[in-house]
Amino acid sequence: AQSVTQLDSHVSVSEGTPVLLRCNYSSSYSPSLFWYVQHPNKGLQLLLKYTSAATLVKGINGFEAEFKKSETSFHLTKPSAHMSDAAEYFCVVTLSGGSYIPTFGRGTSLIVHP
Amino acid sequence: DTEVTQTPKHLVMGMTNKKSLKCEQHMGHRAMYWYKQKAKKPPELMFVYSYEKLSINESVPSRFSPECPNSSLLNLHLHALQPEDSALYLCASSQETRVNTEAFFGQGTRLTVV
Secondary structure (H helix, E strand, C coil), X not given: CEEEEECCCXXXXXXXXXXXXXXXXXXCCCEEEEEEEECCCCCEXXXXXXXXXXXXXXXXXXXXXXXXXXXXEEEEEECCCCHHHCEEEEEEEEECCCXXXXXXXXXXXXXXXX | CCCEEEECCEEXXXXXXXXXXXXXXXXXXXXXXXXXXXXXXXXXXXXXEECCEEEEECCCCCCEEEEEEECCXXXXXXXXXXXXXXXXXXXXXXXXXXXXXXXXXXXXXXXEEC
């Protein structure tokens, strides 16, 4: 079985400060992990993905994430938040072997204050 | 063209109506998906089509009927819906249903059942 836990339902930062959105996964197999962003009333956009290559993954808009197998984590970071980063962020895991069913975390709402 | 196009953007329907949602992609993807998303929740997988064949049905009620006429098109036929079916319906596509392939999402259809 696979699961993904986003530890924070809301994260609030000031513009220009670092962003950390946390994601832990549980998977019996080698996982593929994704971060998606969803702005209000919009579809989901892929930020980045991990598929067993480099453990530090760089994505769009200055975001990056590090896969840590020992901690079963895939946290999303950005050095400096921008107002336009305010959105809902989803961590997603798929596992190798078996049926392809992506499992979504509950989502983290990022709030950016001026 | 990296777009998944969904029509209509908004739909209001009565409980006795029959309506259809449409999704189109021209990226040559062979896997297409329907998701349902309630407010403040992650998307829930409904159906997966792989090479125009239904491969996953996540125990969705029969009042939702998917159809994949060709590799570029995906429809969701709606009949006798309930108010609790009101949600954002998202279509997505990916190259295949391999676990390390990312999905591209449409903007969604906001459905209201009255």
